[in-house]
Amino acid sequence: MFKKTGLLTGALSLSFVLAACGGNDDGADNGNTDTGNNGDNGEAAGDIEPQEWRFVVEETQGQVQYEYAQEFADLVDEKSGGALDIDVYEFGALGSEVDQVEQLTQGIVEFAIISPGFTGTLVPEGNIFALQFLFTDDQETNQEILNESEAINEQLVPLYEEQGILPLAFWTEGAMQWTGNSPLQTPDDFQGFQMRTQESPLILESYEAYGANPTAMSWGELYTGLQQGAVDGQENPIFFIADANFNEVQDYMTISNHNMYVTMTTVNPDFYNGLDEEVQQIIDESVEEMRERGFEIQEEQNNEFLSQIEDDEDNPTEITELSEEERDAFRELALPVRDYFRENGGDQAEEILDTLEQEIEDMSGEDIGAGESGDDAEDEVDNENSNNDMNEDEDDEE
Ligand code: 6CS
Numbered sequence: 444m445f446k447k448t449g450l451l452t453g454a455l456s457l458s459f460v461l462a463a464c465g466g467n468d469d470g471a472d473n474g475n476t477d478t479g480n481n482g483d484n485g486e487a488a489g490d491i492e493p494q495e496w497r498f499v500v501e502e503t504q505g506q507v508q509y510e511y512a513q514e515f516a517d518l519v520d521e522k523s524g525g526a527l528d529i530d531v532y533e534f535g536a537l538g539s540e541v542d543q544v545e546q547l548t549q550g551i552v553e554f555a556i557i558s559p560g561f562t563g564t565l566v567p568e569g570n571i572f573a574l575q576f577l578f579t580d581d582q583e584t585n586q587e588i589l590n591e592s593e594a595i596n597e598q599l600v601p602l603y604e605e606q607g608i609l610p611l612a613f614w615t616e617g618a619m620q621w622t623g624n625s626p627l628q629t630p631d632d633f634q635g636f637q638m639r640t641q642e643s644p645l646i647l648e649s650y651e652a653y654g655a656n657p658t659a660m661s662w663g664e665l666y667t668g669l670q671q672g673a674v675d676g677q678e679n680p681i682f683f684i685a686d687a688n689f690n691e692v693q694d695y696m697t698i699s700n701h702n703m704y705v706t707m708t709t710v711n712p713d714f715y716n717g718l719d720e721e722v723q724q725i726i727d728e729s730v731e732e733m734r735e736r737g738f739e740i741q742e743e744q745n746n747e748f749l750s751q752i753e754d755d756e757d758n759p760t761e762i763t764e765l766s767e768e769e770r771d772a773f774r775e776l777a778l779p780v781r782d783y784f785r786e787n788g789g790d791q792a793e794e795i796l797d798t799l800e801q802e803i804e805d806m807s808g809e810d811i812g813a814g815e816s817g818d819d820a821e822d823e824v825d826n827e828n829s830n831n832d833m834n835e836d837e838d839d840e841e
């Protein structure tokens with residue numbers, strides 16, 4: 444179970460915290476302190492100035508993001524002949540997911556894994572990943588799209604960079620499923636349902652379109668929130684549902700595959716742009732090598748943890764897989780949210796979504812409903828009364 448050890452707040456100076464916890468080495472580091480040439484790939488790394496960097500993730504030791512970051516750190520260490528030393532900080536060590544975004548933009552940490560679900564007011568166009576039934580059900584195809592999409596890697600990336608977040612890779616942590624204290628099989632089941640979500644306004648909008656009452660909350664509060672009934676259910680990939688033990692406090696799990704969990708490997712742009720080319724190349728190569736590994740890590744964990752939930756006799760969970768017809772009922776309600784995003788997701792939302800829809804259809808050969816949401820679709824989601832405003836800056840100007 445995820446043990447809530449109490450998130451550190453401003454009462455402690457962050458530099459003290461960073462010095463005191465010093466990252467989690469967990470013995471997995473390859474301990475390579477050889478500052479000579481790297482014997483593994485023959486690259487000369489002898490003249491790289493030793494540096495120590497911080498990498499914060501949104502998950503705890505053993506979970507996908509943490510394992511990814513640790514392997515990334517090992518690669519960088521290896522390629523630099525031990526000169527570049529990255530300390531990985533697990534979730535909870537430095538605050539909430541939103542605090543971690545700030546730590547990256549302020550350069551308090553050099554690297555972070557940030558899920559777009561926590562940047563929705565900072566980069567409204569990043570809400571695109573909250574759109575349900577947009578990507579395909581095949582995670583390999585989705586990962587290929589994330590790797591190659593111009594909409595994501597050329598149109599969206601600069602918008603993040605302007606806000607002090609440079610995404611180096613977008614990657615899937617697997618398909619998301621719903622859990623609840625009651626069955627979730629039709630949109631009717633969501634009427635009045637208290638759904639926990641991440642912070643991004645379009646995630647809330649998407650659940651309002653189903654009739655739910657979404658509440659944004661850090662996952663650090665979620666086990667207790669579900670246990671005490673502050674919220675009725677949540678969405679996450681299977682590995683996370685099981686590893687955070689949400690199944691202990693939920694009776695139902697719906698295999699809905701309504702969206703994939705997208706996350707980003709990010710770096711502070713000022714820090715990255717100030718590095719020597721040789722060092723940038725080490726980082727870039729490590730990011731490239733981690734694309735496949737990241738995919739493998741999430742796939743293994745998602746497969747392994749499904750049977751853990753199924754076999755947990757002390758905490759039985761009724762698992763139901765939605766039929767295609769049942770999914771269609773949700774898809775129909777999710778489609779108009781695309782137009783809500785086009786209207787409210789920032790200046791470039793429309794262009795980015797149009798490009799991405801086309802790319803998904805081209806790369807998957809599937810009809811994902813591009814252009815089907817219709818001109819009047821945004822009227823169907825309650826624009827006027829929505830509290831889920833995606834653009835902080837525009838608000839401030841008003
Ligand atoms: O639900 C969440 O907020 C968390 N889920 C995952 C899969 N990773 C970290 C994130 O904060």
